[in-house]
Amino acid sequence: MLTRVKSAVANFMGGIMAGGSSGENVSGCDLPLKFPYMRPEFLGLSQDEIECSADHISRPILILKETKRLPWATGYAEVINAGKSALNEDQACCEVVEVKKRTGGSTPSRTPTAKRRSSLPNGEGVGLRDSADADGLLFHYWALFDGHAGSGAAVVASRLLQHHLVEQLQEVLEKKVEHESLVVGALENAFKEMDAQIEREKSVYNISGGCTALVAVFLLGKLYMANAGDSRAIIIRSGEVIPMSTEFTPESERQRLQFLGYMQPHLLGNEFTHLEFPRRVQRKEVGKRMLYRDFTMNGWAYKTIEDEDLKFPLIYGEGKKARVMATIGVTRGLGDHDLKVHDSNIYIKPFLSCCPEVKVYPLTQYEHGADDVLVMGSDGLWDVLSNEEVSEAVTGFLANCDPDDLHRYTMAAQDLVMRARGVLKDRGWRISNDRLGSGDDISVYIIPLLHGNRQP
Numbered sequence: 001m002l003t004r005v006k007s008a009v010a011n012f013m014g015g016i017m018a019g020g021s022s023g024e025n026v027s028g029c030d031l032p033l034k035f036p037y038m039r040p041e042f043l044g045l046s047q048d049e050i051e052c053s054a055d056h057i058s059r060p061i062l063i064l065k066e067t068k069r070l071p072w073a074t075g076y077a078e079v080i081n082a083g084k085s086a087l088n089e090d091q092a093c094c095e096v097v098e099v100k101k102r103t104g105g106s107t108p109s110r111t112p113t114a115k116r117r118s119s120l121p122n123g124e125g126v127g128l129r130d131s132a133d134a135d136g137l138l139f140h141y142w143a144l145f146d147g148h149a150g151s152g153a154a155v156v157a158s159r160l161l162q163h164h165l166v167e168q169l170q171e172v173l174e175k176k177v178e179h180e181s182l183v184v185g186a187l188e189n190a191f192k193e194m195d196a197q198i199e200r201e202k203s204v205y206n207i208s209g210g211c212t213a214l215v216a217v218f219l220l221g222k223l224y225m226a227n228a229g230d231s232r233a234i235i236i237r238s239g240e241v242i243p244m245s246t247e248f249t250p251e252s253e254r255q256r257l258q259f260l261g262y263m264q265p266h267l268l269g270n271e272f273t274h275l276e277f278p279r280r281v282q283r284k285e286v287g288k289r290m291l292y293r294d295f296t297m298n299g300w301a302y303k304t305i306e307d308e309d310l311k312f313p314l315i316y317g318e319g320k321k322a323r324v325m326a327t328i329g330v331t332r333g334l335g336d337h338d339l340k341v342h343d344s345n346i347y348i349k350p351f352l353s354c355c356p357e358v359k360v361y362p363l364t365q366y367e368h369g370a371d372d373v374l375v376m377g378s379d380g381l382w383d384v385l386s387n388e389e390v391s392e393a394v395t396g397f398l399a400n401c402d403p404d405d406l407h408r409y410t411m412a413a414q415d416l417v418m419r420a421r422g423v424l425k426d427r428g429w430r431i432s433n434d435r436l437g438s439g440d441d442i443s444v445y446i447i448p449l450l451h452g453n454r455q456p
Contacts, residue, residue, distance in 0.1 A: 034156050034205040040092040042069045042076070056083045059421060059429075063414045067406045070094050071140050072451035075409030075444075077417040081380070082429060082439035089147035090378050090443040091158040091211070099169045100136040136173065140218035141165070144231055144443050146378040148328070150208025153335030157194055157211055164190040164197075165217070183219055184358045187226045191334070195354035199337045210335030213356065214245065214376055216445075218452055221364035223374070226356035228332040233376045234387050235361060235449070237368065239395055241387045244359050244374070248332040250315045250322040257324065257331065257351050258295035261314050269346035272325060273311040281309050314351075320383065324351050332356070368449040371398040373409065376447070380440030381420045384431060393419055394446065413446045 039045050039053065044065055053062050064076045071094070080088040141162050147154030168186035191213065198207055212229020225233050227245035235242040250257065254276065261267060261274030268274065277292050278300075286307060291300045303309075316326050323329055325341050325348050332353045339348045375390055385393070397415050401408035422429040422437025429437035 029206045031204065031206040033152065034201060034207055035159050037087060037151055037155060038091075039088070040076070040078075040094075040158075042092075042094055044069065054080055054087065056080060057424075059424075061414055061417050061421070064410045067410065071096050072448055073406040073409055074142065074448070075411070075413040075446035077410065077413035078443040079417050079421050079441070081441045084439060084441075085151075087151050088441045089151040089154060089209075089211075090380075090441040091145040091147065091151065091154040092443055092445070093141070093143045093145075093158040093162065094445075095141050095162060096138060097141055097162055097166060098136055098138050099166050099173060101173055102170055137169075137219070139165075139169070140216075142216040142376060142445055142447060144214045144376055144378055144445070145211045145334075146214075146229060146231055146380075146441070146443075147211040148209050148330070149336075149339070152206060152208030153198055154209075154211035156198060156207055157213060157334050160197065161190060161194045161213065161215070164193040167193070169219075180222060180224075180360050183217070183222075183224055184360070187215065187217065187224060187358050188355055191226065191228060191354050191356050195334045198335050202337055207335065210333050210339065210352070212330055212333040212379075214378075215356070216374060216376060216447070218363065221362070221452075223361040223363045223449075223452065224358055225361070226358045228334070228354060228356040229330050230379045230382075231377065232379070232382045233374060234390065235372070235374050236391045236394055237366070237372045237449070239391065241391045242361070243387065244361065246357055247379075247382075248330060248353075248357075250324050250329065250331055251318070253331045254315055255295045256353075257314055260351060262295055264350070267347075267350050268311075268314065269341070269344065271312060271341070271344070271346060272314045273309060274314050275309060276313055276315060277309070280313075281305055283310060286310070324348060328352070363449060363452040366449075366453075368453055370403045370448065370450055371395060372449045373398075373412075374445070374447040374449060375416075376445040377416075378441060378443045380438045380442035381416065381444055383440060384420050384422075384435065384438045385416075389419075390416065409446045409448055413444045416444050416446070417442050 039050050043062060053060055059079050061077055061079045067073050074094060078090060143161060145154035145157050165186060168189045172182045172186055201207060212231050214231035214233060215226040217224040225244040230247040230249055232247060233244040235244055258274045275292050275294050277290060285305050288305055289302045290305050292303045293300050315322060315324060317323050324331060327341055327348055334354055336352055337349050340346055373394060375394060393416055394412050397412045398408060419431060420438045420442050422431035429439060431437040
């Protein structure tokens with residue numbers, strides 16, 4: 001019974017995700033790509049530069065060439081992994097988008113009416129139309145997508161998620177109601193619609209794997225942070241760290257996953273148990289007492305071991321090695337509709353939620369200095385640096401920069417990526433105190449909050 005599960009464990013212990021680690025077409029799919037592989041459009045890279053950036057040995061750090069390409073003098077930097085996958089599976093998008101009312105009360109189209117304003121230098125001159133009779137409104141949008149088992153879902157989401165958000169915000173605009181709960185709902189529905197589109201189109205296009213999604217939206221004086229996955233965002237204000245997201249992992253979502261397995265046991269394929277034990281149960285322990293817990297419990301209690309408890313646990317491993325059904329290490333995100341337990345017909349998607357957690361920060365209610373920033377990073381950054389280390393690094397770097405230099409935020413992002421990547425030594429990539437550096441893709445935004453206070 002455990003043959004398939006053992007194979008799955010062997011695969012993930014070897015660093016191989018179900019569906020392949022790098023290729024965009026591991027199943028031999030002949031379907032066309034929805035969008036070609038790319039690096040963020042705002043980087044303005046040539047094809048030669050994209051190819052050079054994929055060097056897993058030197059791992060060059062890419063930065064924004066022109067600050068005017070992004071609003072608020074946003075800083076950005078990225079680096080490819082150390083060989084985990086052939087391509088950089090992170091994607092990023094940043095735009096200023098105008099939402100207009102629908103005309104004629106027609107049913108919303110799949111391509112909502114939106115005007116991109118990303119060419120405006122630093123968002124200057126961009127105001128929010130926040131009166132009840134206004135024709136529309138503007139929002140600032142930053143997003144990071146961390147792909148796995150291919151970059152397909154991350155590329156598609158980076159191109160389209162903002163359009164789903166526009167469609168959802170049109171509903172809010174038509175009701176002439178401005179309340180943060182409606183914006184939160186618009187973000188939640190945009191994620192769900194994006195996930196549904198990927199599922200619909202996977203029979204038409206080759207959209208590989210899945211991705212986590214971390215999105216920041218500035219709208220009507222508030223900063224909305226939506227997170228589905230294990231990327232992270234923090235605000236650094238006067239040296240204080242304000243967490244703006246929560247990582248969703250098999251451990252952090254244990255009770256939700258176990259409850260779903262309890263309520264719908266057929267999803268476990270008669271191979272897994274929703275119960276958790278401190279270690280794998282051995283057949284010789286049947287009839288004996290052992291600690292366990294289920295979805296109702298935060299602590300541990302004893303139960304008598306039965307044959308059913310010999311099944312593989314729904315959640316296996318600890319920390320970064322924890323996996324759902326011995327396959328995937330994140331529990332929220334977009335895509336992954338075809339993901340199965342290795343060599344089985346057990347789908348994992350029912351346990352993976354596309355719904356984000358949304359946190360709201362009343363940005364215009366605070367006075368921000370030039371060194372107060374929002375840091376958004378994929379897990380490649382946070383795997384090796386803590387919130388406090390990131391805060392100290394960014395604060396220290398900006399303190400030594402000219403406050404009027406708009407390049408300071410991009411240079412701070414570059415410095416942060418360099419700290420997380422480290423330097424190549426005989427034993428691999430190393431950071432401070434000879435710790436292991438990040439071998440993952442790393443993408444970082446540093447967004448100065450001072451500019452938000454200047455919006456009308």
